[in-house]
Amino acid sequence: MKTKAIIAAAVLALAAGTAPQVLWSQAPQIRRTDLQRHDLGASGREVVQVRVDIGPGAAFGRHWHPGEEIVYVIEGALEYEVEGRPPVVLKAGEVLFIPAGAVHAARNVGSDNGAELATYIVEKGKPLVVMAQ
Numbered sequence: 001m002k003t004k005a006i007i008a009a010a011v012l013a014l015a016a017g018t019a020p021q022v023l024w025s026q027a028p029q030i031r032r033t034d035l036q037r038h039d040l041g042a043s044g045r046e047v048v049q050v051r052v053d054i055g056p057g058a059a060f061g062r063h064w065h066p067g068e069e070i071v072y073v074i075e076g077a078l079e080y081e082v083e084g085r086p087p088v089v090l091k092a093g094e095v096l097f098i099p100a101g102a103v104h105a106a107r108n109v110g111s112d113n114g115a116e117l118a119t120y121i122v123e124k125g126k127p128l129v130v131m132a133q
Helices: 002-025
Strands: 030-039 045-054 059-064 067-075 077-082 088-091 095-098 104-108 114-123
Touching: 045 059, 045 104, 067 088, 077 095, 077 114, 088 095
Parallel strands: none
Antiparallel strands: 030 045, 045 114, 059 104, 067 095, 067 114, 077 088, 077 104
């Protein structure tokens, strides 16, 4: 019985730690590459940088982050819908600031690959991506 409890706890811990990756991997035209993660001088905060590639016509649904997101479009044309703002299409070299907790979505509106460098300044220990209801 004790062995079953240990195995169940290990499975839950593994699932909790990989939940954001699972969300991303469910969309085959969206590929996430973790670049770096570091603690910040501010207690309980960390910075995470991720390259996100979005295939033509692909979209990542409404979600939010437990901190700020700074987007830099590397290639293609990506449309962002941030709650309370009109949609905006950004091309390579353009940037977007998304406030902490703001529900938003992104999609590739071009015919080629779209890619962004996403920099998150978030609360340490919380999920990086939370899907909106």
